[in-house]
């Protein structure tokens with residue numbers, strides 16, 4: 001294994017085992033009733049109970065008939081392949097840095113071990129606002145600005161884009177000018193269109209989660225007004241040491257919900273709550289994998305759990321995935337829902353500020369820290 005830097009090696013107890021258990025267990029939930037003009041009470045009750053069971057038992061589920069037209073996903077998957085196919089110095093032109101966490105990077109560490117992956121991040125709101133630092137006394141905020149690669153994907157994608165491109169007919173401009181405009185907007189446009197679809201699906205899921213907790217459907221919506229949600233294009237190249245390294249080390253997602261599109265290669269593993277076994281999530285065409293994040297765990301006062309997951313790599317095939325991290329506004333205080341709290345169910349967490357939490361995570365992602373990064377159990381109360 002001479003060629004793999006030991007910075008990628010997991011401690012022996014965290015290395016993937018050669019035997020893989022596939023997850024029949026992760027529930028598959030059909031959202032088609034939400035696409036109808038009116039939903040019967042029975043259908044809605046059935047759907048809510050499926051969401052409740054899946055969130056309690058697994059913290060993960062897959063959704064089908066989710067209302068996201070497949071071409072949006074196909075386009076962003078193609079754009080991602082093109083982006084990661086660019087020469088390294090082109091990708092590095094949109095490098096993230098300590099000031100701006102949006103853009104390209106290939107040195108992320110999870111739990112202080114380097115991940116075998118490269119990523120490109122962009123925010124759903126452009127610009128989004130986040131605190132300058134995670135220091136509690138520092139009230140300064142700054143804008144998260146998306147960086148877009150200027151070097152575009154190739155002409156095949158542009159053909160697709162032309163089908164929907166209004167510029168052509170509206171501006172009646174010379175062919176070349178129009179083409180140049182398309183080249184520059186394409187990658188960005190594909191990413192932004194996908195974002196809009198993710199937002200629609202996120203609010204649907206958020207409504208279902210709210211109902212499943214016995215609060216009104218729009219209970220959480222206000223927290224997402226100035227949201228800090230972002231999308232990550234993940235690329236996991238083939239790895240010569242798949243038994244030692246991971247694409248992403250074990251972790252829990254910090255936000256409210258994650259909507260993940262994985263390709264057909266597979267590699268995502270979820271830690272089964274019942275026995276702590278790592279279960280492979282088998283790719284299901286056109287389905288999205290949903291997991292409840294730390295914020296939903298805290299809102300639900302531990303009724304739901306944000307479950308650990310990780311990504312295995314393999315020596316033959318590269319893998320692509322696209323998570324959408326649905327995160328509230330930076331100024332949101334996260335605490336167990338008052339409606340759920342009573343004498344028998346006292347709050348299990350102190351309130352914490354999302355922006356500070358997010359900012360601490362981003363900072364520690366960026367460099368290998370000697371200490372563990374911030375976790376929700378740091379806010380746990382001793383009831």
Ligand SMILES: O=C(O)CCC(=O)C(=O)O
Pocket residue numbers: 232234248253260262267268309310311320321322323
């Ligand atoms: O690539 C995947 O399947 C999951 C990635 C993930 O868990 C993450 O980026 O938080």
Ligand SMILES: [Fe+2]
Pocket residue numbers: 251252253309
């Ligand atoms: Fe994750």
